[in-house]
Amino acid sequence: MNNNDLERGFLWNSLVNLGGLTKLQFSIDSHITESQLTQFDNNWCKYNEIKDPDNNRWGLALTSKSGDVNDNKHLNSFSYLKSQHGLNLSEADFTIPTAAYHGLPELGKIIDVFSPDIGRVHLLRIDRGGFWPFHRDFQGAVPEYFRLLLFFGNIYPTTFCTIFNNHIVNFEKGRLYFANTQLEHSVFSMVDNVYCLVLTVKLNQRTHDIILQYLDTY
Secondary structure, eight states: OOHHHHHHHHHHHHHHTTOSEEEEEEEOOHHHHHHHHGGGTTOOEETTTTTOTTSOEEEEESEESSSOTTOOGGGSOHHHHHHHHOOOOOGGGOOEEOHHHHHOHHHHHHHHHHTTSEEEEEEEEEOTTOEEEEEOSSOSSSOSEEEEEEEEESOOTTTEEEEETTEEEOOOTTEEEEEOTTSOEEEEESSSOEEEEEEEEEOSHHHHHHHHHTBOOO
16 A cells, blocks of 8 residues: 555545535526426436446446447446456546436536546436446445435435435435445335436545535535
8 A cells, every 4th residue: 555545545534424425505406407407308217237337327427438428338337358368448538428417417516626636427317117226336445436326307305215324315315425435335216217426536535525515514
């Protein structure tokens, strides 16, 4: 472990000490965003189609490798693509804004706060029966990136379930959260049109300080 790893480790420890999920002051008007989303009805692609083609979950690229909204290779598991197809991809390869970024300014204004220190950014649409089994992201002592999550759409307790670190979580619609996704988590939707912004952020002093500055303490 070198000095850069140690410095990043201190920053990560500071963030995870906040808890598994931490509400931030950033939010969107979800009604406006859902209305604007209709222009991209034909741009959703199956999420992790190579590995898990039958799961009813979809992705819309807000950033991609080329800037093309249909350039969706990053909506497959990096580890799977590497092990099965020899593709060595990284978060830094997928940071060019797409038409979806430009067409969804409520989300774009949040991305802009953390840019250029970002990795993959996409929307997930979890339709009826769609799920993520229990898993952990960014395994290891010193992750280079962390995740911010924002849920909207049909995220009611009777229609959508998120389990995070053995607890059922009810997200505030349209609110951004810092998420320690190294903790075990899963999601399941009983209805269509559950949306989640997944904003992957590079861990450094600047992004760490933004999180602390914009904690929602009320």
